[in-house]
Amino acid sequence: MDTESTYSGYSHYSGHSKKAHRQGSRDRHKSPRSKDGSRSEKSVTIQAPPAEPLLGNDASRTEEGQDDNWGETTTAITGTSEHSISQEDIARISKDLEDSVGLDCKRYLGLTVASVLGLLVFLTPVVFILLPQILWRDALEPCGTVCEGLFISVAFKLLILLIGTWALFFRQPRADIPRVFVFRALLLVLIFLFVFSYWLFYGVRILDSKDTNYQGIVQYAVSLVDALLFIHYLAIVLLELRQLQPVFAVKVVRSTDGESRYYSLGHLSIQRAALVVLENYYRDFTVYNPSLLTASKSRAAKHMAGLKVYNVDGPGNNASGQSRAMIAAAARRRDSSHNELYYEEADHERRVKKRRARLVVAVEEAFTHIKRLQAEEEQKAPGEMMDPREAAQAIFPSMARALQKYLRTTRQQQYHSMESILQHLAFCITNNMTPKAFLERYLSAGPTLQYDRDRWFSKQWTLVSEEAVTSGLQDGVVFVLKCLDFSLVVNVKKIPFIKLSEEFIDPKSHKFVLRLQSETSV
Numbered sequence: 001m002d003t004e005s006t007y008s009g010y011s012h013y014s015g016h017s018k019k020a021h022r023q024g025s026r027d028r029h030k031s032p033r034s035k036d037g038s039r040s041e042k043s044v045t046i047q048a049p050p051a052e053p054l055l056g057n058d059a060s061r062t063e064e065g066q067d068d069n070w071g072e073t074t075t076a077i078t079g080t081s082e083h084s085i086s087q088e089d090i091a092r093i094s095k096d097l098e099d100s101v102g103l104d105c106k107r108y109l110g111l112t113v114a115s116v117l118g119l120l121v122f123l124t125p126v127v128f129i130l131l132p133q134i135l136w137r138d139a140l141e142p143c144g145t146v147c148e149g150l151f152i153s154v155a156f157k158l159l160i161l162l163i164g165t166w167a168l169f170f171r172q173p174r175a176d177i178p179r180v181f182v183f184r185a186l187l188l189v190l191i192f193l194f195v196f197s198y199w200l201f202y203g204v205r206i207l208d209s210k211d212t213n214y215q216g217i218v219q220y221a222v223s224l225v226d227a228l229l230f231i232h233y234l235a236i237v238l239l240e241l242r243q244l245q246p247v248f249a250v251k252v253v254r255s256t257d258g259e260s261r262y263y264s265l266g267h268l269s270i271q272r273a274a275l276v277v278l279e280n281y282y283r284d285f286t287v288y289n290p291s292l293l294t295a296s297k298s299r300a301a302k303h304m305a306g307l308k309v310y311n312v313d314g315p316g317n318n319a320s321g322q323s324r325a326m327i328a329a330a331a332r333r334r335d336s337s338h339n340e341l342y343y344e345e346a347d348h349e350r351r352v353k354k355r356r357a358r359l360v361v362a363v364e365e366a367f368t369h370i371k372r373l374q375a376e377e378e379q380k381a382p383g384e385m386m387d388p389r390e391a392a393q394a395i396f397p398s399m400a401r402a403l404q405k406y407l408r409t410t411r412q413q414q415y416h417s418m419e420s421i422l423q424h425l426a427f428c429i430t431n432n433m434t435p436k437a438f439l440e441r442y443l444s445a446g447p448t449l450q451y452d453r454d455r456w457f458s459k460q461w462t463l464v465s466e467e468a469v470t471s472g473l474q475d476g477v478v479f480v481l482k483c484l485d486f487s488l489v490v491n492v493k494k495i496p497f498i499k500l501s502e503e504f505i506d507p508k509s510h511k512f513v514l515r516l517q518s519e520t521s522v
Contacts (some may be wrong), residue, residue, distance in 0.1 A: 269469065
C-alpha cells in the first residue's frame with residue numbers, strides 16, 4: 001500500500017484557501033510570551049531529563065466561535081516558524097545555559113569525589129595486608145590457620161560490600177537537584193574520616209614500629225571491613241528506609257485548570273519531595289491542554305468588547321468615571337452570561353457525542369476488514385498477506401476523517417500525529433486488540449507519559465520556596481514548581497496522630513426477643 005495514498009485519507013482537513021493560511025499565520029503570532037515577575041521567595045532550579053519544552057508558542061489555540069467543519073477549510077502547516085524574542089528572553093536563556101553548565105559541573109564533581117573515595121575504601125584493607133609482606137617480610141611471624149581463614153573472611157566481606165555499594169549508590173540519576181543531598185554528603189564525610197583515622201593508626205602503630213604480629217595486622221584489616229559494612233547499613237537506613245513511612249500528606253494543584261492530587265510522603269527534604277511530586281505528576285495528571293482554557297478567556301473578551309462608553313459630559317470628565325461605567329455595565333451583563341455558558345457547554349457536549357459515535361462506528365467497521373491468518377492459511381493467499389504496518393495503512397483512511405473531526409472537536413489534535421496514530425494502530429493489530437482498546441487513547445485525555453516524550457515533557461522546572469530546599473518537610477510548608485506554561489502549587493499537611501482504642505464484645509451478648517403487636521401480621 002502506497003504511503004501517499006494513505007496520507008491522502010488522513011489529510012481531508014487540509015484546504016487550499018489563502019485566507020485560511022493567513023488566519024493560521026496570525027494565530028501563531030498571537031501566542032503570548034510568559035514573563036517572570038519579581039518575587040521575594042527563594043528560587044532554585046530542578047533540571048529534569050533532557051527534552052523539549054512542554055508547549056511551544058506555536059501550539060494550536062482554537063476559538064469557540066468556529067463551526068463544526070472548520071478543520072476541513074484549514075491548512076496544516078509544519079516546518080520553520082517565526083518567533084519574536086526580546087532582550088529579557090535572551091537574558092533568561094543565557095541564565096538557563098549558565099545554570100545548566102553549573103549543574104553539570106556539580107554533578108560530575110560529586111561523582112568524581114564519590115568514585116575516588118570508594119576506590120580508597122576498597123583498596124585500604126588490601127593495602128593493610130600487603131604492606132607488611134612487601135616491607136618487612138622476613139621479620140613477620142608465620143601466618144597460621146586462623147590467619148589464613150581471615151583472608152577468606154576479608155575477601156567475601158569485600159565482595160558483599162562491593163555488591164551492596166553498587167546496588168545503593170551506582171544508579172542512573174533521575175534528575176539534577178539544585179542543592180546537595182545532605183545525608184549522602186554526611187555519609188561521604190563520615191567514611192572519609194573513618195578511613196583517615198584507620199590510616200593514621202596504621203601508620204603510627206604498625207608502619208613505624210614494623211609490627212611482626214601478622215595475624216594482628218590481618219585482624220585489624222578485618223575490623224575495618226566490618227565497620228564499613230555497618231556504615232553501609234547506616235546508609236540504607238538514612239537513604240532508603242527512613243522515607244518509607246508516610247508522615248505528610250501533600251496536595252498538588254495545577255494553577256491553570258485546578259486539577260489536584262493527594263500524595264503521602266515520608267521524611268524528605270523539600271527538593272526531594274519536589275522530585276517525587278514531579279515523577280507522580282507525569283503519571284497521574286492529565287496532559288496539560290491550553291486549548292481548553294481559551295473558551296473562558298474568549299468569552300470574557302467578547303463581553304468586554306461589546307461595551308461602549310459615551311462621554312456625554314464633554315472632554316472634561318476624567319477616566320475614572322468611564323471605568324466605573326464599564327464595570328457597572330459588565331456587572332449587568334454578567335447576570336445573563338450564565339445562560340450563554342450553559343448553552344455553549346450543552347452544544348459542545350452534543351457535538352462531542354455526535355463525533356464520538358461516528359468515530360466508534362468508523363473504527364469498528366475498519367477493524368472488521370482485518371483478519372489474522374493461521375499457519376495453515378498462509379499458503380492459500382500469499383499475495384494478500386500484509387504485516388501489521390501495512391494492515392494499519394490499509395484500514396486507516398476509512399477512519400481518518402472521523403478521527404480528525406473528533407480530535408479537533410475535543411481539541412486534542414496537537415497531541416496525535418499521523419505517525420503516532422499509525423504506530424498505535426499497528427500495535428493494536430499485532431496484539432489482537434479490539435476497536436475499543438484502540439480508541440481508549442483518543443476518547444479521553446491521558447497522562448503526560450502517554451504522549452510524545454520529546455515534545456510534551458518539560459525540560460526545566462523551577463522550585464520556589466520560602467524555606468531552604470535542603471530543610472525537611474514540615475506542617476504548613478508551601479512550595480511552587482514552575483515550568484513554561486503553568487505551575488504546581490504544593491501544600492504540605494502533617495498526618496494527624498491517630499488514637500485507636502479497643503472495645504470487646506462478648507459473642508454471647510447477641511440475644512434478641514420478638515416483640516409482637518396486635519397491628520402486625522405475624
